[in-house]
Amino acid sequence: xxxxxxxxxxxxxxxxxxxxxxxxxxxxxxxxxxxxxxxxxxxxxxxxxxxxxxxxxxxxxxxxxxxxxxxxxxxxxxxxxxxxxxxxxxxxxxxxxxxxxxxxxxxxxxxxxxxxxxxxxxxxxxxxxxxxxxxxxxxxxxxxxxxxxxxxxxxxxxxxxxxxxxxxxxxxxxxxxxxxxxxxxxxxxxxxxxxxxxxxxxxxxxxxxxxxxxxxxxxxxxxxxxxxxxxxxxxxxxxxxxxxxxxxxxxxxxxxxxxxxxxxxxxxxxxxxxxxxxxxxxxxxxxxxxxxxxxxxxxxxxxxxxxxxxxxxxxxxxxxxxxxxxxxxxxxxxxxxxxxxxxxxxx
Numbered sequence: 001x002x003x004x005x006x007x008x009x010x011x012x013x014x015x016x017x018x019x020x021x022x023x024x025x026x027x028x029x030x031x032x033x034x035x036x037x038x039x040x041x042x043x044x045x046x047x048x049x050x051x052x053x054x055x056x057x058x059x060x061x062x063x064x065x066x067x068x069x070x071x072x073x074x075x076x077x078x079x080x081x082x083x084x085x086x087x088x089x090x091x092x093x094x095x096x097x098x099x100x101x102x103x104x105x106x107x108x109x110x111x112x113x114x115x116x117x118x119x120x121x122x123x124x125x126x127x128x129x130x131x132x133x134x135x136x137x138x139x140x141x142x143x144x145x146x147x148x149x150x151x152x153x154x155x156x157x158x159x160x161x162x163x164x165x166x167x168x169x170x171x172x173x174x175x176x177x178x179x180x181x182x183x184x185x186x187x188x189x190x191x192x193x194x195x196x197x198x199x200x201x202x203x204x205x206x207x208x209x210x211x212x213x214x215x216x217x218x219x220x221x222x223x224x225x226x227x228x229x230x231x232x233x234x235x236x237x238x239x240x241x242x243x244x245x246x247x248x249x250x251x252x253x254x255x256x257x258x259x260x261x262x263x264x265x266x267x268x269x270x271x272x273x274x275x276x277x278x279x280x281x282x283x284x285x286x287x288x289x290x291x292x293x294x295x296x297x298x299x300x301x302x303x304x305x306x307x308x309x310x311x312x313x314x315x316x317x318x319x320x321x322x323x324x325x326x327x328x329x330x331x332x333x334x335x336x337x338x339x340x341x342x343x344x345x346x347x
Contacts, residue, residue, distance in 0.1 A: 005346055006125035007325045008063045012052050015326045023063060026121070026129040033082060033132045034074040035090065039144035040123045040343045041067035042332050043152050043181075044270060049118060050329065056118050064325075066092040066116055067340075068123030069138050069148040079132055088135040089147045090123060091155075091300050092116035108294050115294075123151075124325070124343060136300060139308040145342030149314040150303060153181035153340060155295035158303045160243055160265045161189045164290045169194040171240035174230055174257050176250055178215070179206040181340045182267060184315045186243045187215055192311060198233055200226055200250075206338050213315070227256035238262060248272030255281055263288040315339030322346045 002025040011017040028034040046064050049056070068090040072082050082088065094114045095107030102110050116122040116130065138147040160182075161167050173190045177183045178199035190197045191214040199210045200219045207218040219229045230239055230253075238259035244250065247269030254264055255278045264287065281287065295303075306312050317339040320328040328341050 004126035005322070006063045006121075007065070007322065008061045008121075008124075009050055009053075010061045012050065014050070015329060018050055018064070018325060018329065019061075020323060020325060023061070023121075023125065025127055028074055028129045030076060031131055032075075032129045033072055033079070033088075033135050035068070035070040035088060035128045035130070035135060036073045037068055037070040037123060037126060037128060037345045038087070038347075039067075039069050039148040039345055040065045041145065041148050041151070042328055042341045042343065043067065044268065044332070045115075045118060047329065047333055053118075058119055062117075063121035063123075063125045064117050065122035065124035065343075066118070067148045067151040068092070068116075068128065069144050069151075070128070070345075072135070073127065075132065082132060082135055082137075087138045087144075087147070089138040089150055089304070090116070090128065090130065091134045091136065091297060092123065092151055093294055094120070094131065094134065105296055105298055108296055123148075124322075124345070126345065133297065136304055139304055141308060141310060142313065145316060145319055145340075145344065146314055149181065149316065149340040149342065150300075150307065152294065154185040154312065154314055155300055155303055156267050156292070157182050157185035157189055157243070159295040159299050160267060160292045161186055162302075163295075163299060164265045164292045165241045165243070165263050167193065167195050167241055172196040172198065172234055173241045173243060174239040174254070175199045175243045176246050176254065177201065178210045178218075179203060179335065179338045180245065181314070181317075181337075182245055183243065184210075184213070184339055185312075187213060188312060188315075191215075192306075198230060198239065209338055221250070221253075226250065226253035230257035234259070241265070246270055248275040251275030252278065255287065258285070258287055260285045261287070263290065265290045265292050267292045317341050319344060 003022040006023040095110035245268030317337040
């Protein structure tokens with residue numbers, strides 16, 4: 001039985017359950033491609049899987065990782081879209097292809113959706129097998145870690161900004177937690193279409209870097225009342241859209257920052273998932289609250305096209321060797337990053 005290197009969890013806890021070692025090399029099925037991985041990256045869900053994985057059906061040991069770029073190692077003889085040796089970026093959401101959501105192109109809503117690195121073995125390994133439709137030609141303008149970074153955070157932000165919120169160039173958008181890769185991508189997309197972006201962070205250095213990326217105004221959540229400052233920055237009107245993934249700790253500020261009829265799009269709840277709903281404000285001001293997770297194949301194609309034309313480049317915080325996975329996880333756990341934490345896979 002052929003073995004391969006992988007970063008995997010053997011239980012739940014801290015870095016002591018994250019091992020670097022040999023696992024069984026996957027066997028490619030018909031309709032799948034085998035990808036020799038070149039780079040990956042970390043997401044908050046990697047910490048969640050390490051810490052508890054509660055509520056996510058999985059079995060141990062399990063390989064970590066959702067982000068990934070690599071080269072096609074093997075494919076069906078009749079595969080015409082992808083060629084052996086071609087560099088591809090992976091879309092980690094696996095749909096059934098048959099339910100009503102999959103048939104209308106929304107496989108991220110699939111009734112039996114599974115994600116690499118969550119429900120099944122992930123991308124932080126030498127080889128990954130997945131359906132051919134989940135592998136997309138990688139933009140030539142990006143290096144391996146930059147291309148791998150497209151798999152989750154920018155795609156999540158793309159769906160939030162363009163599909164869910166449908167941000168217009170004349171609108172103002174409030175983006176929480178600008179150090180994270182999703183929030184940074186949202187900032188870049190908002191500025192790409194000429195809309196106004198206000199960003200929050202508890203770290204002045206991150207706010208300064210966000211300004212350099214085009215943010216129009218910043219709010220330090222430690223020193224300033226976020227909602228009051230957002231209203232002041234909009235002459236008392238409020239923002240049109242809030243992009244949010246922090247959850248409970250900032251939810252009251254998010255609600256109070258919105259103009260009447262405004263929209264909140266959220267994709268996470270890192271500080272807790274049980275905020276005050278503030279229902280009176282919600283219906284009296286006719287606010288819209290939209291949940292969002294990841295993105296579809298079509299949204300990924302749109303993101304890749306814009307990236308390939310030079311319209312977007314993910315912000316990379318740091319690059320770690322495969323053997324430094326514990327240090328990379330520690331940096332993410334400390335929320336010290338500004339952008340994506342990348343992982344170079346062993347060659």
